[in-house]
Amino acid sequence: MKRLDLIKGAAAAALAAIGLGMPAIAQQGPIKIGMSMPLTGGLAAGGKSSLVGIEVWRDDINAKGGLLGRKVELVVYDDKSSASETPAIYAKLLDVDKVDLLFAPYATVPTAPLMPMVKQRGLLLIGNFSFQVNHTVKHDMWFNNAPWGPADTWPRNFVDLGIKHGAKTIAIIAADQEFAQNLAKIAKGIAAEKNITVVYEQNYPPATVEFSSMVRAIKASKADMVFVMSYPPDSVGLLRAVQEIGVGPSVKIFGGGMVGLQFSNIMESMGSLMNGVVNYNSYLPEKSMDFPGAKAFFEKYQKRAVEAKVDPLGYYLAPFGYAMGQMVEQAAHATKSLDHKTLAAYLRANTIQSIVGPMEFAADGERKVSTTLLAQFRGVVDKNIEQFRQPGKQIILLPEAFKTGDVVVPFEKARQ
């Protein structure tokens, strides 16, 4: 019997080596997180900054021993800011690179074509600052890491602020791009709901070079508020034209959705031209937004950003890149799993603590409560990037939880 026991023991050991040893080896391999990112093309400034934020999280989690005891590895491809590139890249990430988890690229345009694919394959996708890409697809494993929340909050806050200061008419300018057009449509709906007359409406193509004509038309319309949804080159062109032509004394608030006025190089080059603009933002270095871990993150990020030649301040996107990592980190640690359905169930049911504040997700994968900031540039001087590291240059008007001051109206007075 003893010999038989020995044989049984040896057989058991051999089986253990085969059966248990293999997964043990597999578990020592890295967890691969795949994504495309706009590293060239029009969205590259944001994409690179976002990626540095994600890389800081990767290094932090690896320094702590990894995710579920395994090192984290990022597999990143350049999507050239193009929607046509991303489906093939994500197919490669899944079928060739065999990544464990997926992060979406920065922005709406490259993310939108991925939604049908991830829904069809039943995959968890962590969004990265896209806007309403799940609106029609309705994928239940999509979690957008962005402050937007309910789609109408952002333009509604702007319009309500104008109404509070006596506005009865609105001019709407929007780029001919999905993100801007979605917002413009919502803004028009809110204006109708609040009996605000749209006195000027202009959609412009992305290749528009000169904005003086539009600014002249706004001035002629004598609008009380001007809601602008523009992309970085257009935001610069519009602000220059506003400085040169003027929008007239009727305008109480100007801005809303001007992309680019969150990026350091544009903030530095525009300087005092931004004064008075009431614009959206995601994160600002104000005391009301000093969440645990944020300071340590920015110290690490700002060192790397100089080397990587990306946004040296990084307030707009980079901390949200880090928060994408924190989302999967908290979910994986709590569930001890990398199964997409399990992680998605956790993300839907729990509050995620991150360096951009606590995050809760609604059924559509967007934040339950919007934390999109509406802030007014004030007292900004020219050619000084350091001023933006201090509080007080962008007064947070909304949401109330983060408020640091009241709006100054009319627009021309706020520019002085």
Next chain:
Amino acid sequence: MFSFELLLDAVVLGVMLGCFYAAVSIGLSVSFGLLDVPHVAHPAFLVLGAYGAYALNQAGWDPIVAGIVLTPLFYVLGVVAYRVYFETFEKRGSDAGVRGLAFFFGVTFIVEVGIIMVFGVDQRTVQAGYIGKAIDIGDVRIPMRMIAAFGGALALTLALTAYFSLTFSGRAIRAVAQDEIALRLMGANPLKVKQLAFGIATAVVAVAGALLIIVGPVEPTTHRVYIGRTFCVVVLAGLGSMHGTLVAGIVLGVVESIVLTLYGASWAPAISFAMLLVVLAIRPQGMFGR
């Protein structure tokens, strides 16, 4: 909301904008219009010129002065680019045009990636006393940066027109465009003449690039915005016509500006290119082509 005041504003601004289009197209009018080189890298060179002006502006130079200072460097760049194109494509045969397209597309990507590696992907702007200010002429308020573009375009057109009609080498360039074999029979070397012309076409791009970054911000991919417009201006003008380039630029600028002001910005590019098709249907050689 039609008003004559808005229409007048649109026409004046359109003239300014059109001159700017002419300034960024005039180099292409030489390289493509006169030399028949499918120079699709022209807008990329333009952006390179803009970044050159940006770099010197960071050191305190006025962007227009920076553009002028960069012209010899761009002349050399043009000469080298043409020489490589000639050796690898043009002298090999009749399909040089098609293969040349591939060559210049390649050059475009190299320039774009080179700019990204040196300057990063962020947008760049320049500072100058006249940027962000405007002057009132009657009831019309004109941004001074657009006046800079207007002046730049006039200066470039006058300089090139004078050069091509008054100097020996300028007339040789026009001759090579008309009949290369005849020029060879006269004892001139067409290769050297073309090299000179391509060098000049690229040199003026340095100044045009400076105007580009004065008018608006640039980023490494800005060239994509200008590829259609620059070729449209050159073809509309009639290949190789310098004053035609100025007129075509102004026509395009005024039409775009009026359409944008009175009908909607989305229609502006479509109307411009529709106008090009109409002109070509009536005059296939362009407005000033022979």
